[in-house]
Amino acid sequence: MPQARKKRLHDAQLSILRLIDIARADPTVRVCMPAPATAPPTLLDDKPRCPWCTGSDIYIRYHDEEWGVPVHDDQDLFAKLILDGAQAGLSWITILKKREGYYRAFDDFDPEKMARYTQKKIDALMANPGIVRNRLKIAAAIGNAKAYLQLREELGSFDQYLWQFTGGKVKRNAHTEGSSIPATSPESDAMSKALLKRGFKFVGSTICYAFMQAVGIINDHRVDCFRYKEVGKARER
Numbered sequence: 001m002p003q004a005r006k007k008r009l010h011d012a013q014l015s016i017l018r019l020i021d022i023a024r025a026d027p028t029v030r031v032c033m034p035a036p037a038t039a040p041p042t043l044l045d046d047k048p049r050c051p052w053c054t055g056s057d058i059y060i061r062y063h064d065e066e067w068g069v070p071v072h073d074d075q076d077l078f079a080k081l082i083l084d085g086a087q088a089g090l091s092w093i094t095i096l097k098k099r100e101g102y103y104r105a106f107d108d109f110d111p112e113k114m115a116r117y118t119q120k121k122i123d124a125l126m127a128n129p130g131i132v133r134n135r136l137k138i139a140a141a142i143g144n145a146k147a148y149l150q151l152r153e154e155l156g157s158f159d160q161y162l163w164q165f166t167g168g169k170v171k172r173n174a175h176t177e178g179s180s181i182p183a184t185s186p187e188s189d190a191m192s193k194a195l196l197k198r199g200f201k202f203v204g205s206t207i208c209y210a211f212m213q214a215v216g217i218i219n220d221h222r223v224d225c226f227r228y229k230e231v232g233k234a235r236e237r
Helices: 002-025 057-065 072-086 092-097 099-105 118-128 134-157 157-166 186-197 204-213 226-232
Strands: none
Touching: 057 092, 057 226, 072 134, 072 157, 072 204, 092 099, 099 204, 118 134, 134 157, 157 186, 186 204
16 A cells, blocks of 8 residues: 555544544533545555456446356346446446346346336336436347247256357456457357347347456456456356
């Protein structure tokens, strides 16, 4: 931790201790305690992280707890695919901040409920500030629910269908400082083409690659990131 930051934290702690001493010495004195600082985790530890997540609490928590962890639950995979599609043309943090709103608005991404959405429900979604109110994306989410149900009826497992593009295994890349992470790959190209053929929307190769990173099909943590090896220990199947 830089010395200047350590000094600021030390000074803040001393100020709090002084206030506590004043309150103990004279209970009649009303002391207003300062609110605790909500510093990002990078200010509180020295763990090396992927550079894209620094500077935001919500990004750091997502990076540390979710990004790149292998997911195999069919409905969780469906939900994450819809959320990645929702970020088209936007930054991921926009969707991340609205994620709870999406789960509430779309019935926890229950595909059977979503496939039965009426025009009244669509109008309600368009008026819901908790999501990105884009008519094409809302229509795509509903259509994707129908495509998902059809795929499961035919093949039985959305999980196995999606993981087939890396042979059922995590593809571990080895990005280092200075190396650029690609926006697409042959695997995301193949996934996109297959999903589009089955009627899914907002599943271009770039979206599919981001999805594959998020659900651990591809491990794109930098090799010097503390999560690279931790994610590598996660269960693939």
